[in-house]
Amino acid sequence: MPHHKSKVYYNDRISKYLFISSAVLVSLIILCIIWFVGMQGLSMFKEASVLDFFTSSKWSPDSGQYGALTFVVGSIGTTLIAILLGGPLGLAGAVFLAEIAPPWIRKIMRPATDLFAGIPSVVYGYVGITVVVGFTRDITKSATGYGMLAAGIVLAVMILPTVISLSEDALRSLPKTYKEASLALGATRWQTIRRVLVPAASPGILTALILAMARAIGETMAVQMVIGNSPRFPDSLGSPTSTLTSNIVMEMGNTPYGSTWNNGLFMMAFLLLIIALIMIILVRTASRKGAVR
Amino acid sequence: MDKIVVNNLDLFYGEQQALNNISLTMKEKSVTALIGPSGCGKSTFLRTLNRMQDLTPGVKIIGQVKIDGQDIYDADTDVVLLRKKVGMVFQHPNPFPKSVFENVAYGPRIHGETDKRKLSEIVESSLKDAALWNEVKDRLHESALGLSGGQQQRLCIARLLAVGPEILLMDEPTSALDPISTMKIEELIAELKDKYTIIIVTHNMHQASRVSDRTAFFLSGDLIEEDVTSILFTRPAKKKTEDYISGRFG
Amino acid sequence: MDKIVVNNLDLFYGEQQALNNISLTMKEKSVTALIGPSGCGKSTFLRTLNRMQDLTPGVKIIGQVKIDGQDIYDADTDVVLLRKKVGMVFQHPNPFPKSVFENVAYGPRIHGETDKRKLSEIVESSLKDAALWNEVKDRLHESALGLSGGQQQRLCIARLLAVGPEILLMDEPTSALDPISTMKIEELIAELKDKYTIIIVTHNMHQASRVSDRTAFFLSGDLIEEDVTSILFTRPAKKKTEDYISGRFG
Amino acid sequence: AEQTPEASSNNSNTATTIDKKTISSAGSTALQPLVKLAANEFMAKNDGVQVNLSGGGSMTGLNNVASGSIEIGNSDVITPDELKSAGLVDHQVCVAPFLLIVNKDVTIDNITKAQAADIFTGKITNWKDVGGQDEKISIIGRAASSGTRLNVEKIVMDGQKMTDAAAAQDSTGNLLTGVANTPGAIGYIDAAYLKDTVKALKFNGVAFSPEAVMNGDYPIYSYEHMYTKGEATGTVKLFLDYIMSNEFQDKFVEQTGFIPVSKMKK
Amino acid sequence: MKARRADRLASVFLWAGAFLIVALLIAFLGLILGRGLPYLSWEFFNGPDGVRGQLFNSFYILFMSLAFSLPIGLGAGIYMAEYAPKNKFTDLIRLSTESLASVPSIVFGLFGMIVFVNMFGLGFTILGGSATLALLNLPILVRVTEESLRAVPRSYREASLALGATMWQTLRKVVLPTALPGLITGVTLVAGRALGETAILIFTAGMNVSRKLFDVNPMAAGETLAVHLFAVKSNPLPGTNADQIADGTAALLIIMVIFFNLCLTLPSRWLQFRLLGKKRA
Numbered sequence A: 001m002p003h004h005k006s007k008v009y010y011n012d013r014i015s016k017y018l019f020i021s022s023a024v025l026v027s028l029i030i031l032c033i034i035w036f037v038g039m040q041g042l043s044m045f046k047e048a049s050v051l052d053f054f055t056s057s058k059w060s061p062d063s064g065q066y067g068a069l070t071f072v073v074g075s076i077g078t079t080l081i082a083i084l085l086g087g088p089l090g091l092a093g094a095v096f097l098a099e100i101a102p103p104w105i106r107k108i109m110r111p112a113t114d115l116f117a118g119i120p121s122v123v124y125g126y127v128g129i130t131v132v133v134g135f136t137r138d139i140t141k142s143a144t145g146y147g148m149l150a151a152g153i154v155l156a157v158m159i160l161p162t163v164i165s166l167s168e169d170a171l172r173s174l175p176k177t178y179k180e181a182s183l184a185l186g187a188t189r190w191q192t193i194r195r196v197l198v199p200a201a202s203p204g205i206l207t208a209l210i211l212a213m214a215r216a217i218g219e220t221m222a223v224q225m226v227i228g229n230s231p232r233f234p235d236s237l238g239s240p241t242s243t244l245t246s247n248i249v250m251e252m253g254n255t256p257y258g259s260t261w262n263n264g265l266f267m268m269a270f271l272l273l274i275i276a277l278i279m280i281i282l283v284r285t286a287s288r289k290g291a292v293r
Numbered sequence B, C: 001m002d003k004i005v006v007n008n009l010d011l012f013y014g015e016q017q018a019l020n021n022i023s024l025t026m027k028e029k030s031v032t033a034l035i036g037p038s039g040c041g042k043s044t045f046l047r048t049l050n051r052m053q054d055l056t057p058g059v060k061i062i063g064q065v066k067i068d069g070q071d072i073y074d075a076d077t078d079v080v081l082l083r084k085k086v087g088m089v090f091q092h093p094n095p096f097p098k099s100v101f102e103n104v105a106y107g108p109r110i111h112g113e114t115d116k117r118k119l120s121e122i123v124e125s126s127l128k129d130a131a132l133w134n135e136v137k138d139r140l141h142e143s144a145l146g147l148s149g150g151q152q153q154r155l156c157i158a159r160l161l162a163v164g165p166e167i168l169l170m171d172e173p174t175s176a177l178d179p180i181s182t183m184k185i186e187e188l189i190a191e192l193k194d195k196y197t198i199i200i201v202t203h204n205m206h207q208a209s210r211v212s213d214r215t216a217f218f219l220s221g222d223l224i225e226e227d228v229t230s231i232l233f234t235r236p237a238k239k240k241t242e243d244y245i246s247g248r249f250g
Numbered sequence D: 001a002e003q004t005p006e007a008s009s010n011n012s013n014t015a016t017t018i019d020k021k022t023i024s025s026a027g028s029t030a031l032q033p034l035v036k037l038a039a040n041e042f043m044a045k046n047d048g049v050q051v052n053l054s055g056g057g058s059m060t061g062l063n064n065v066a067s068g069s070i071e072i073g074n075s076d077v078i079t080p081d082e083l084k085s086a087g088l089v090d091h092q093v094c095v096a097p098f099l100l101i102v103n104k105d106v107t108i109d110n111i112t113k114a115q116a117a118d119i120f121t122g123k124i125t126n127w128k129d130v131g132g133q134d135e136k137i138s139i140i141g142r143a144a145s146s147g148t149r150l151n152v153e154k155i156v157m158d159g160q161k162m163t164d165a166a167a168a169q170d171s172t173g174n175l176l177t178g179v180a181n182t183p184g185a186i187g188y189i190d191a192a193y194l195k196d197t198v199k200a201l202k203f204n205g206v207a208f209s210p211e212a213v214m215n216g217d218y219p220i221y222s223y224e225h226m227y228t229k230g231e232a233t234g235t236v237k238l239f240l241d242y243i244m245s246n247e248f249q250d251k252f253v254e255q256t257g258f259i260p261v262s263k264m265k266k
Numbered sequence E: 001m002k003a004r005r006a007d008r009l010a011s012v013f014l015w016a017g018a019f020l021i022v023a024l025l026i027a028f029l030g031l032i033l034g035r036g037l038p039y040l041s042w043e044f045f046n047g048p049d050g051v052r053g054q055l056f057n058s059f060y061i062l063f064m065s066l067a068f069s070l071p072i073g074l075g076a077g078i079y080m081a082e083y084a085p086k087n088k089f090t091d092l093i094r095l096s097t098e099s100l101a102s103v104p105s106i107v108f109g110l111f112g113m114i115v116f117v118n119m120f121g122l123g124f125t126i127l128g129g130s131a132t133l134a135l136l137n138l139p140i141l142v143r144v145t146e147e148s149l150r151a152v153p154r155s156y157r158e159a160s161l162a163l164g165a166t167m168w169q170t171l172r173k174v175v176l177p178t179a180l181p182g183l184i185t186g187v188t189l190v191a192g193r194a195l196g197e198t199a200i201l202i203f204t205a206g207m208n209v210s211r212k213l214f215d216v217n218p219m220a221a222g223e224t225l226a227v228h229l230f231a232v233k234s235n236p237l238p239g240t241n242a243d244q245i246a247d248g249t250a251a252l253l254i255i256m257v258i259f260f261n262l263c264l265t266l267p268s269r270w271l272q273f274r275l276l277g278k279k280r281a
């Protein structure tokens, strides 16, 4: 065996171990996060009722009431609005990019849509306060216009890059033969898109939508600026309410560390984490279903 | 009767010429085989006949392709109708990721058939025509991707027959299949030729001689020779054809 | 002399058995051709000989493969050294996205050669052995992806020769190439067989008869028959072999 | 119950020298601009010293100073019970007055304490009930835990709770934008941040001015605090001393819209 | 015919959708740049309220966070793409990475505050901010690495291994260089997100800057442009041109993101061109 061989093998082994340790480290990090945030959050239940936290909408820590239902509903509501508005638009963009756009348009538009992701949340929030809230005030006829609709609209724009790029990838990774087979049967382009391509790419598109929802439900700064931050059930889509994230930032800085109130905020963060995890499991089921087919 | 008439067809991929001045006539209700070594332009030629080539960016086509006397490259040709009439089977079976039934019903559906009973009838008769009915009748609603390669290819043929084409283009339809499946498809072609005009690309000369009435030999974008199959394989007019069929290259 | 001896080899992809009890002996400095219809297990068999099959997840191998008397599936076999000794050429030319020079120099480099002059010598002699030197000597530092398919395939052979193998495994090395390139590769094989033991998979029976000393016929994972090439093609012992070579299927 | 800190002690105090090169301070966003200014001046005077600063809210400051990860916690409120045991020492550095502000379309200029309380508790919901135009009142306040809000609840509403129908913003800047853009909106801010995009109301007939606060005519104000863990020493003490110095109090505190502690006639 | 009409209608709608998306983008960019560009002056960078420190911090924190996350992200991505057998262990790792990718940034911020700021006693510093930000980058890097490695044709690996190269040699000399353009795109994405991140940094990196210009001390205060924008918007002190500073900062941020995109994608196009001899078309 030539002399240098031992070094080559050594490098091969070492590098492999390094890669494995990196992978393990990544897992440890998420476990740590779950552990720390979870422990901190769950300790609120030493003084607060678990049932109330999930079923009551009365959030009034001064008087010992810790009902987080409003925030959960707010988070889910804004996310749904965002996905209802941004999902179809983003999907249209993805289909456009994958199937319709001339190459030169695609070449410009694809990286350009990524720029949406580079605009800081604060800027989205600012456009929200100055433009969107006025619009929602008018259409919901409410006093301020702050609320779920405004937040949903802002989020709809913020999730566009996620929806567009992941859905386009899913459409693009379809075998070319699907499209050819359909067109060769005399289908129009739209029939091909609607009946073959989108259904075939649906696991990928579903993944895109779920990840976009994860992004929307976790967004903080922009939502906090337009949601109105009132800890109560909204009367309409245009009246102030709160989401998990907005309430965390609103109150985190002004509650004593270790107090039940503060722990309650960590519990909300933990809840967010759990929701995110559930979404990931949904994504995996979606893509596994795709793989079986 | 002449079904397809090709006159002086040139095709360019960008700068590169892939077909040189091809002229060829194909008769109704007959099987024409296209043979030639890899890269000679067989697939390219086939895809000009239903304008699938339009999908390739940067393709330029000069010349005339007449089907039933009508130039399909005329500005007012309805490509969708053309493709309905000129169906295509691909080298690799490409069923949609849907059920067997939905695969076959796809064509009729997009062409406006909504009646359930009618659809069922079409699906059944198409599958029967494609000699697949007996094998799949109990699993019509399972995914087509669970079928074997040979079954998938026949499913693709059934899917095609369901839209009622007049011409079938087949690009090496058996090259990815096992011997038994190949045999079945060859038998199928023999049956179908009573109703359809068939053009088949194959790299298997035995197959060409088994299934076709006439054979055309392509080489580097040129049509070298076209003749009745038995003549072309036994007494080719050109030296190049002879070299190829005797296995001296390719 | 026997270079490779395979005894009772079974191979499973998961549950599915792809090779059934194969026993076959290949002689040193000779060309053995493996023929058979698509999916019969030719590639699968070839890839057991340099343990490339190890890379496929879920593969189970039972039996013995001895090279120079040593079982390569022994626990203490050095796979890297084995692959250096048993080189492989693939169906589709797969040069690295590097310059022509870097492609050929890749093997010597990873095996520890750093001397520039030495490397240049190896590159030149390998390219010459692969009959490519004259065509590329002026563009050694251009991307290998700019070469034609046939040139790329010869480059891959040169890249292989540069590591100094003893056995060359070739999996349909010409199936993606044009006739002229095919001819060149066949000529190359004829030259190389003085120095190397060559196993070549091909679907072209003419090619098998042109280049090989012995031929093995596979069908559905079984080795049906193995014999001197001229005998196998003219007086096969088995009915199945005869059916196949007479083109009755496949 | 406030005692005047030793405002006179200056850099001249020879017992105190620079010990740490880097000190950190975090907390109240309201006080942050003042501390930032002080930090810049202080760093300019003491080469090589770093004062790291963060906002995050009053309790962020107190939490972190109590846990020892920073040296100074800035707060609009006095230490809550949870943190009393941590041994935090209070330094009152200035007085922050508050303003009630409205959207420019609101026609009234003055509001009484009772009216304001009724609006903020949600009893009055239309401007016409306090002498203004017929328009719905939109309250845009601060978060439930905000120091500014606690002070308004304490002084204006005698400890009653703000209605939770109010919209809230987490910062003065966003609140200002909100009030400026929402017809019929009312909110409250630190006086320092008043902009001409909104209108400030007189309170009980008294318009805000620093003098009105100093002589007790304008009642909505509170003390701003900087907490240390244990008595301040070394660099931290030097920094706090600098903030309390006449030089800084006279020149910068007023410039930023706060009122020097020493000027309060009480 | 109905199908034909639907086809035409759909085309119109899809074009309209695309147009709306682009219009939204242009509106945003126009708004931000239109308001902010006029304020971008030398004064804006270097004046008394100048943002040179924040600008420096933005990049410093970005690079530091990449320095933490890149090796680990690459390593884990390589493992997932190249080595990972399909079993419970790798399933768990994959699940973790994906979970990490969906953690809301506010949760990262809180975690960073408990762990780095408090437990490790880093305080509100560049180091604390970078470490927390690295957590945000990590899953994106793992994912992008895995994807770009998977996009490398299998045949390259087979060719290299068949020549007797070890896995590590194959990776280093063939797979990684080929995947480089994809990796670079990934880093651009990460950078874009990291440059605009606020929620994490206000809880971990602090809200002022060192007085020293280009203070590389990792324990210095780490306000970035995005946080500065947030701070100025939150507490617009009169007499400081707060609105103008905010507008200018927003514009500067966008320019930086675009600049970063160009800086990284152009060389990667060139690289692809070199490597693959691809036409730019």
Ligand SMILES: Nc1ncnc2c1ncn2[C@@H]1O[C@H](COP(=O)(O)OP(=O)(O)OP(=O)(O)O)[C@@H](O)[C@H]1O
Pocket: B013, B018, B036, B037, B038, B039, B040, B041, B042, B043, B044, B045, B056, B203
């Ligand atoms: N999309 C394309 N762009 C550029 N060149 C192409 C394209 N498709 C095919 N070609 C070239 O045109 C020539 C003819 O290709 P074609 O696929 O028609 O050959 P073929 O006879 O069908 O070969 P095979 O038996 O391998 O299928 C080849 O040189 C090929 O490289």
Ligand SMILES: Nc1ncnc2c1ncn2[C@@H]1O[C@H](COP(=O)(O)OP(=O)(O)OP(=O)(O)O)[C@@H](O)[C@H]1O
Pocket: C013, C018, C036, C037, C038, C039, C040, C041, C042, C043, C044, C045, C056, C203
């Ligand atoms: N990775 C794999 N996993 C599962 N089955 C496989 C795999 N690779 C090949 N097979 C199956 O093993 C059988 C033999 O395949 P193999 O590729 O060896 O055939 P072949 O003779 O080389 O065919 P061809 O001429 O098409 O290359 C086929 O049925 C194939 O589907």
Ligand SMILES: [Mg+2]
Pocket: B042, B043, B044, B171
């Ligand atoms: Mg072809």
Ligand SMILES: [Mg+2]
Pocket: C042, C043, C044, C171
């Ligand atoms: Mg094979």
Ligand SMILES: O=P([O-])([O-])[O-]
Pocket: A254, D028, D029, D030, D031, D057, D058, D076, D142, D145, D146, D147, D148, D149
């Ligand atoms: O100053 P506050 O942010 O606590 O109101």
